[in-house]
Amino acid sequence: MKSLRWSLPLAIFVILVAFLWVGLSRDPREVPSPLIGKHAPAFELAKLHAPSETLATADLKGTVWLLNVWASWCVSCRVEHPLLVELAKANIVPVYGLDYKDEPDAGRAWLAQHGDPYTASIVDRDGRVGIDYGVYGVPETFLIDKAGVVRYKQIGPLTPEALKQKILPLVRELQK
Amino acid sequence: MIARAAIAALLLACAAATSAVDPVSPNGENAAGMSALDMRLKRLEAELRCLVCQNQTLADSNADLADDLRREVRSLALAGKSDDDIKAYLVARYGDFVLYKPPVKPITWMLWFGPFALLAGGGAVWWVVLRRRARSTTPTATKADTAGEMRARKLLNGEDDVAV
Numbered sequence: 416m417k418s419l420r421w422s423l424p425l426a427i428f429v430i431l432v433a434f435l436w437v438g439l440s441r442d443p444r445e446v447p448s449p450l451i452g453k454h455a456p457a458f459e460l461a462k463l464h465a466p467s468e469t470l471a472t473a474d475l476k477g478t479v480w481l482l483n484v485w486a487s488w489c490v491s492c493r494v495e496h497p498l499l500v501e502l503a504k505a506n507i508v509p510v511y512g513l514d515y516k517d518e519p520d521a522g523r524a525w526l527a528q529h530g531d532p533y534t535a536s537i538v539d540r541d542g543r544v545g546i547d548y549g550v551y552g553v554p555e556t557f558l559i560d561k562a563g564v565v566r567y568k569q570i571g572p573l574t575p576e577a578l579k580q581k582i583l584p585l586v587r588e589l590q591k
Numbered sequence: 592m593i594a595r596a597a598i599a600a601l602l603l604a605c606a607a608a609t610s611a612v613d614p615v616s617p618n619g620e621n622a623a624g625m626s627a628l629d630m631r632l633k634r635l636e637a638e639l640r641c642l643v644c645q646n647q648t649l650a651d652s653n654a655d656l657a658d659d660l661r662r663e664v665r666s667l668a669l670a671g672k673s674d675d676d677i678k679a680y681l682v683a684r685y686g687d688f689v690l691y692k693p694p695v696k697p698i699t700w701m702l703w704f705g706p707f708a709l710l711a712g713g714g715a716v717w718w719v720v721l722r723r724r725a726r727s728t729t730p731t732a733t734k735a736d737t738a739g740e741m742r743a744r745k746l747l748n749g750e751d752d753v754a755v
Contacts, residue, residue, distance in 0.1 A: 423716070446642060449686040516655070542659050549684040551642035551656055 495572035503532035
């Protein structure tokens with residue numbers, strides 16, 4: 416009983432430190448998406464480079480694909496863009512671009528300037544599809560499997576680590 | 592006590608002030624020119640979090656996304672959706688994080704009941720300490736008291752002071 420006098424406060428202190436350690440090391444801007452494990456919201460949008468054609472989620476059934484939300488006004492999109500260009504060259508997984516709340520002309524000019532890694536880009540002028548996908552901080556990237564289920568979401572720019580350690584291994588597993 | 596009464600009076604005054612805005616005039620608008628729908632949306636948006644500037648409500652935020660979400664909430668309300676439907680719509684897309692008042696479920700038990708558990712734990716420790724202190728101090732105090740009392744009585748009776 417006597418040992419309780421110091422062991423109890425110590426235990427409380429250790430628990431507190433553990434909670435703060437975990438809590439403070441998390442990025443509060445990364446809100447876990449409720450879409451993981453659920454069907455990707457359906458859309459049918461006009462293509463950026465061929466406005467008369469549309470692309471729908473149904474067209475992509477049976478393929479593993481990445482949906483990258485970008486915009487010409489998005490500054491951090493420039494950070495991740497070279498990585499996407501590289502990924503496109505490696506030809507591992509098709510990347511579709513969602514040009515989010517952007518002027519199509521500005522979007523096309525931006526891709527012409529920085530390189531176009533996308534199998535196709537589609538235009539979400541009013542951001543409605545963005546809302547369906549729970550987009551709140553561009554850039555965001557979704558990994559969607561053959562059945563159309565969202566498997567992973569990257570909030571903010573893609574990093575080489577996230578790509579190598581999480582996304583690409585998952586892509587390979589899902590492509591089997 | 593006076594401070595508490597003053598705060599209570601202030602809160603009452605605030606409540607009276609806000610309720611004074613509520614009455615709706617015959618044409619369906621209140622004094623501020625807000626329709627019943629506007630007021631409902633205002634109340635609803637105050638319970639929803641803007642995901643861009645996370646410590647602001649949807650009602651307060653100037654972020655672009657907040658604008659879009661307010662528009663979305665309004666169109667859902669106009670389509671006849673209830674407040675709960677609208678909240679469910681946003682939670683399905685952005686998670687429980689959009690709600691300022693998180694729902695009670697296993698993952699939020701700690702959040703909801705943690706403070707009460709801490710209070711109960713603190714109370715239990717306090718009770719144990721008090722009881723132990725009472726038990727350990729009473730007997731020795733009696734012993735010392737009787738010795739001192741005997742010595743005092745002897746002194747009062749005019750006997751010589753003897754070391755006890």
